[in-house]
Amino acid sequence: MVSSEYERRIAARFATFDQDGNGWIDREDFSVAAKALLAEFGVTARSDKGQALYAGAEAFWQGMAGIADRDGDQRITREEFVTGAVKRLRDNPERFAEIARPFLHAALAVADGDGDGAATVEDTERVLRVLGVPGDTARATAAALDADGDGRVGEAEIVPALARYFTVPE
Numbered sequence: 474m475v476s477s478e479y480e481r482r483i484a485a486r487f488a489t490f491d492q493d494g495n496g497w498i499d500r501e502d503f504s505v506a507a508k509a510l511l512a513e514f515g516v517t518a519r520s521d522k523g524q525a526l527y528a529g530a531e532a533f534w535q536g537m538a539g540i541a542d543r544d545g546d547q548r549i550t551r552e553e554f555v556t557g558a559v560k561r562l563r564d565n566p567e568r569f570a571e572i573a574r575p576f577l578h579a580a581l582a583v584a585d586g587d588g589d590g591a592a593t594v595e596d597t598e599r600v601l602r603v604l605g606v607p608g609d610t611a612r613a614t615a616a617a618l619d620a621d622g623d624g625r626v627g628e629a630e631i632v633p634a635l636a637r638y639f640t641v642p643e
Contacts, residue, residue: 483558486638487551489605490537498537498549503530503576506604513603514583514596522583529576536572570635577631591625594618 488494492502492509507530508518516522541549541557549557561569584592584600592600594615601611618626618634 480555484551484555486558487554490549490554492605496551498541498554499547500531500534503534506530507576509603510580510583510600513599516583522579526576526579526583529579533573533576540569540572567633570632573635574628574632577635578628581626581628581631589625591627594624594626597626597631 487498490498490502492505504527507526510516510526511518511523516526518524518527537549537557538547540561541553543553543556558569580600581590581592584596586593586596597618598611598615601614602608606614615626618630620630
């Protein structure tokens, strides 16, 4: 049985996904996030990186809808989010993170100024801020994502971190 502590933590993450604050998560929230990231890093939507980010956002939306949109209305309410996320976490926390992999991969590419497959800690903080993570939390989280201390954050660090984000208390 999943505790109500899990449900409380996951419900708190809802606002991160609800980019426009309308009370539900929908495809538009993922498009808004992609558009904001592109603007922050000066990348055009028609570029390869821009197209990859929008495709990743769509894949992330489809994955979220697949696990959480119980009534099929193409909107995920807070209750659906908590119920769907908790179910997925109970099965395997890493599986939940995998639905985000295409978006995270593309977001890292957008933030990766030198094309080496990783973003600086500072650029990772910028990504987090654009996605609605408050300043001090974004700074601390970006630093913590740099698990090997090389000043860079790569896909191998960020994908498992998403699973931890939903399963480990702040």
